[in-house]
Amino acid sequence: MFSKACEYGIKAAIFIATQSYEGKRVGPKAIAKEIDSPQAFTAKILQALVKEGVVTSVKGAYGGFEIDRGLLSQIKLAAVVNAIDGDHIYKGCGLGLHTCDANQPCPVHNKFEVIRNDLKNMLEQTSLEELALGVKSGAAFLRV
Amino acid sequence: MFSKACEYGIKAAIFIATQSYEGKRVGPKAIAKEIDSPQAFTAKILQALVKEGVVTSVKGAYGGFEIDRGLLSQIKLAAVVNAIDGDHIYKGCGLGLHTCDANQPCPVHNKFEVIRNDLKNMLEQTSLEELALGVKSGAAFLRV
DNA sequence: TATAAATAGGATAAATTTGTCCGAAATAAG
DNA sequence: CTTATTTCGGACAAATTTATCCTATTTATA
Ligand code: FES
Ligand code: FES
Numbered sequence: 001m002f003s004k005a006c007e008y009g010i011k012a013a014i015f016i017a018t019q020s021y022e023g024k025r026v027g028p029k030a031i032a033k034e035i036d037s038p039q040a041f042t043a044k045i046l047q048a049l050v051k052e053g054v055v056t057s058v059k060g061a062y063g064g065f066e067i068d069r070g071l072l073s074q075i076k077l078a079a080v081v082n083a084i085d086g087d088h089i090y091k092g093c094g095l096g097l098h099t100c101d102a103n104q105p106c107p108v109h110n111k112f113e114v115i116r117n118d119l120k121n122m123l124e125q126t127s128l129e130e131l132a133l134g135v136k137s138g139a140a141f142l143r144v
Numbered sequence: 145m146f147s148k149a150c151e152y153g154i155k156a157a158i159f160i161a162t163q164s165y166e167g168k169r170v171g172p173k174a175i176a177k178e179i180d181s182p183q184a185f186t187a188k189i190l191q192a193l194v195k196e197g198v199v200t201s202v203k204g205a206y207g208g209f210e211i212d213r214g215l216l217s218q219i220k221l222a223a224v225v226n227a228i229d230g231d232h233i234y235k236g237c238g239l240g241l242h243t244c245d246a247n248q249p250c251p252v253h254n255k256f257e258v259i260r261n262d263l264k265n266m267l268e269q270t271s272l273e274e275l276a277l278g279v280k281s282g283a284a285f286l287r288v
Numbered sequence: 289t290a291t292a293a294a295t296a297g298g299a300t301a302a303a304t305t306t307g308t309c310c311g312a313a314a315t316a317a318g
Numbered sequence: 319c320t321t322a323t324t325t326c327g328g329a330c331a332a333a334t335t336t337a338t339c340c341t342a343t344t345t346a347t348a
Pocket of ligand 1: 092093094095096097099100101102104105106107108109110112
């Protein structure tokens with residue numbers, strides 16, 4: 001469904017969100033530990049999230065990654081997915097035709113479109129805040 | 145969503161179905177041309193589909209791949225996907241946790257489960273026959 | 289039986305994704 | 319200003335997926 005990089009990115013963003021609630025910045029080391037991911041690879045993904053404006057970074061001593069608390073409810077999962085995997089999952093044909101076009105549809109177009117739109121809506125409606133609260137409350141987990 | 149191999153496998157199975165309707169066997173060359181895929185790679189995928197019992201192969205002169213016409217309505221897309229990509233898309237966690245477990249759910253578990261089940265139902269309810277008819281009628285296409 | 293046509297399968301190569309390493313640049317604190 | 323800390327960014331390595339090539343095996347027909 002999502003690439004490994006995207007899975008790590010989503011989990012990292014959620015963890016950063018939980019910490020930003022308490023005004024804490026976190027670095028790649030703490031993030032990788034918390035989401036059970038390779039640290040250096042995770043750092044690369046964080047760079048991409050910064051470049052796309054999903055999270056903010058502060059260099060130097062006492063630096064780290066954070067998300068403006070006021071934005072937590074506005075940043076949706078879709079922004080994270082888009083930043084890492086692009087928009088292919090939203091727009092691409094399920095069978096890999098060059099374009100998904102209702103005028104030249106693949107055999108599963110109609111059925112696939114429904115699923116894809118549901119996924120799109122879910123990602124666009126789910127905020128980092130909501131997911132972070134699930135983790136903070138102990139109802140959800142970022143690692144097994 | 146699906147691997148390239150799976151995309152090719154689905155399209156190949158649909159094309160074989162359209163030809164089996166007319167009692168014709170087809171080989172990797174014709175299939176690859178029809179679905180716009182690399183021929184040798186497609187041949188490998190066909191081997192997997194044969195091994196999993198999704199399609200039948202006949203070796204030697206006048207051989208090729210076919211699907212029993214009586215089974216066309218019974219063979220579902222899920223069988224093809226399962227044969228090539230396995231069951232991870234049905235059972236795996238959307239964020240890559242080792243297991244998808246409602247007792248130790250990832251932050252998106254509840255929302256993801258809905259999408260995943262819709263996809264599962266779609267794949268389990270859609271027959272090769274139905275998709276092949278779409279192609280034969282000219283309503284759907286296997287290549288752009 | 290000989291021949292041609294066709295799938296099966298192993299070895300290999302190319303491309304992409306995933307993952308590591310290390311030095312450069314920035315920044316807070318002493 | 320110096321030092322310690324931390325992100326940034328490029329180069330590199332490993333693993334996986336995608337793709338190619340060639341030979342063996344099978345089978346219908348002449
Ligand atoms: S054309 Fe394949 S999903 Fe739209
Ligand atoms: S635990 Fe992640 S989808 Fe179920």
